[in-house]
Amino acid sequence: MKSSRYRIICYDDCIGCGRCASECSFDAITMKDHHPVFRHENCVDCQRCVELCPRGALSITRNPNRFRSHAVFSEDAIKEIRLQAETGGVLLSSMGSDADAVPVYFDKMLLNASQVTNPSIDPLREPMESVTFLGSRPEKVERLPDGTLADNLPPHLELSVPIMFSAMSYGAISLEVHKALAKAASKLGTYWNTGEGGLHESLRPYCPNTIVQVASGRFGVHADYLNSAAAVEIKIGQGAKPGIGGHLTGRKIVGDVSRTRMIPEGLDAISPAPHHDIYSIEDLSQLVMSIKEVTGFRKPVIVKVAAVHNIAPIASGIARSGADIIAIDGFRGGTGAAPKRIRDNVGIPLELAVAAVDQRLREEKIRDRVSLIASGGIRNSSDVAKAIALGADAVSIGTASLCALGCHLCASCHTGRCAWGIASQDPALTSRLDPDKGAEALVNLVNAWTSEIKEMMGGMGINSIEALRGNRLALRGVGLNEKELEILGIKHAGE
Amino acid sequence: MKEADLRKNNEEEVRSIISEVSNGGDGMLTGCLGQRYLGCGLRSGRLYLKGTPGNGLAAYLEGGSVYVDGNAQDAAADTMNDGLVAIKGSAGDALSYGMRGGRVYVLGSTGYRTGVHMKAYKDRKSVLVIGGRTGSFLGEYLAGGVIIVLGLSGEGPITGYFCGNGMYAGTIYLRTDDIPKCLSDSLSVHAVDDDEKETSIMPFVREFASLFSLDAEKIMESRFIAIEADGSVARGQHYAAV
Structure with missing residues (x-):
């Protein structure tokens, strides 16, 4: 069986209400005998079930299983190769890039503030133009x-x-x-x-x-x-x-x-x-x-x-x-x-x-x-x-x-x-x-x-x-x- | 019909004619020398142009008619939504880009990228008839509507390279037996039978012929081929979601 990226964990607080199963749109949770049954491989970690569980009885973690670490060929790199070898498809993703090798320059810049000379302004007391x-x-x-x-x-x-x-x-x-x-x-x-x-x-x-x-x-x-x-x-x-x-x-x-x-x-x-x-x-x-x-x-x-x-x-x-x-x-x-x-x-x-x-x-x-x-x-x-x-x-x-x-x-x-x-x-x-x-x-x-x-x-x-x-x-x-x-x-x- | 000569550059007069046409009347502008966006966004009325109107002729046309006694330049009938454009001459590149409805008739030939991404939606069906020949990339990304190329004038092949590349709906009719060069594998070609000729081509050729005083029956005596998207070929990229 293919390994899943995430694992859904259900704690004892669960009352078997089935809310998680009805909220999950990725077919990762179904109910059987008032107990949630998980198909971890379908979970995308969208956190919908976790946030809507009335008992706070769910959490999602990364699957602790990992590939043997390699400085060049990471687990994701190997998985992507295997996926493409299997499907012949162009890799498709969504949302913005999370490529961490490219710096976020906003985090490497700091803003100034006035001290002693050129006094600062209190926006609660003085007009501040945002138009x-x-x-x-x-x-x-x-x-x-x-x-x-x-x-x-x-x-x-x-x-x-x-x-x-x-x-x-x-x-x-x-x-x-x-x-x-x-x-x-x-x-x-x-x-x-x-x-x-x-x-x-x-x-x-x-x-x-x-x-x-x-x-x-x-x-x-x-x-x-x-x-x-x-x-x-x-x-x-x-x-x-x-x-x-x-x-x-x-x-x-x-x-x-x-x-x-x-x-x-x-x-x-x-x-x-x-x-x-x-x-x-x-x-x-x-x-x-x-x-x-x-x-x-x-x-x-x-x-x-x-x-x-x-x-x-x-x-x-x-x-x-x-x-x-x-x-x-x-x-x-x-x-x-x-x-x-x-x-x-x-x-x-x-x-x-x-x-x-x-x-x-x-x-x-x-x-x-x-x-x-x-x-x-x-x-x-x-x-x-x-x-x-x-x-x-x-x-x-x-x-x-x-x-x-x-x-x-x-x-x-x-x-x-x-x-x-x-x-x-x-x-x-x-x-x-x-x-x-x-x-x-x-x-x-x-x-x-x-x-x-x-x-x-x-x-x-x-x-x-x-x-x-x-x-x-x-x-x-x-x-x-x-x-x-x-x-x-x-x-x-x-x- | 009111008339103004653009060479005399009387803005007042030209404006009054445009507003006359916008109100559903008739008007004529003569001496066109590359003035852009003539008839842009027109909703009603009949605008007659003599000379060579510039780029963007009848862009976003919403209704009414634009008749050109002369040649048109690039990007005529861009994103046209409805109405009629008749050009008694040739047209430049990127004619009828993204056109969604209405009819465009060109007596002469057209340049590259003619009819790219034309569409159809509900009662709107874009129709483009070209009397002469076209340059390469005819009907690329065609998403609906009909393009008919008659080859009545000009020399050489009826259209250039890469005709219909990436098209996924609509039909291109060519009045020839010859399959265009470098036709994509994801397109299908068939010879047009009499029924299809009568229902899909004849109504537009009849209007074309009446606009330019030609004999529709005689034009229709020749054989046509039709180019369409091959439904059995998967379009676009094959993806694997990560």
Whole structure:
């Protein structure tokens, strides 16, 4: 028998209520004679049974069995070889990369605080500005013949907090998640993003806080969809799988997913790796301008790219294409499904990408033409503050927002059997997620982070996000080499 | 019908014609010299264009008709949702990318990547008829709808390399006996019989012929082949979940 990765342990407190079995969507627990029976090999460690057991009688551990240790060929490496030898398949995984060989630079940077001179500010007693505007800034002030200011401001997004929700498509995640995100964004005064699967009709009331996406498959894209949103995002790439397209299998294209994507039920939804009409910055510019044309130049256009090797010149090109905002998705960005080798080996960390792009755009004197959104592995408020200090205008959170809704990163999204009702279209599972409670959790999370960010800024003697943006002096590196410090544009701690 | 000459560059006049067309009326713009996004997002009315409109002609078209007496450039009928586009000339690359509904008729030939990722949904079915020939990558990723290439003009093979690569629904009809070069193994080809000709091709060829004053019956005398996705071949990658 194949060894299981996890072992479910049941303690004496068990009363045989069967809740664990009814909650498990992976067929790892069944009941027999009022006792749970485990099929450990099916357990994905999603923690649903553990959290919902009324007696706290369950725990899940790693299977203590292990392969003979080897410094090069780890147990996972051997298991993956055996799996591929058996199936001939490309390894598929989900959520963001947990490749621990790639440093998380956020953890190697420290924030500053004021002492003695330049006193710190108490955000509870003094105003602290968290409003952020995203969009292109006019290059100069223009006046009308009578001397009054001409309104030459291009369309902007106004965020009451510098935190948005990342693009996650309906189909990959449930409508309940979309509802929770939309409600939370609307309550918080920020934005959520439909991803490439279109906008469900029932979410129209949240349009003022909705960013819609145009990806290579153009699913659900039409003039009304583009005009309904606050902004339009052209998705070129995503951090979890740079250079790779998407493939939502036909069995997930059912009912409302089919209607929202505007494709027949049961037909695969394939997003080609490239947009076949974009082969250059000029072509990108053409798509940006056609979107502006059809939306009457009333919506900012975002171009989302994965953080890759030449990200600085790529961003420079995007800034010159007419786009108003660049979204950079880093190496650790999440996904509903990605080839594991791509996820863990392609792209670069977000921190280096944001710093390099901000630096390059400043050098080329085009930084004000665009705003930068950073995403991909943002876990907490200090990551947000550090990303902004490196040069981002705002961040988007995907994985973190799903964690607020119950996700435990079991990385089984691609199965469609998510026990938390997040990455599934099965009504029996999705009904487990209450959009109202979900929205409340998201609002709490973002409010808590905002309070923390304000406190950090106050400590530095800064009273607005604007003043933190690109403020590299607020950061110091620890344990980084000179090249890393140079790219991040920061000094080492102690300097 | 109101008319304006784009070379005279009278923005006021051009605007009034566009708004006339948007309100369901007719309007004509002459002297087109590469102006982009003409007819973009149009919902109703009839827009007549003379000259060479620029890239992004009739992008996101939602309804109405756009007639071009001349050639079109790249990315015409991009993500078109409904309506009609008739081009009495040739069109450039990436024609009808991601088109979901409506009809596009081109009398002449088209460039590379024609009809990539066209779709169909419910009562919407994208239809693209090309009188001449096309460049390579015709109908790649086709996800629905019909592409018909007649080969009435031009020289050489009716389409280029890699026709229909990655397509998974919809049909490409070619008025020829010759199978295109480098056709993917995951596609099937069959000769079109009279019934299929009559029901699937004739209605669109009839409209095409009437738009450009041609004889539909004569065009239909020739043999057609149909290219479709081979349902027995697994699409995409074979995966093993970790």
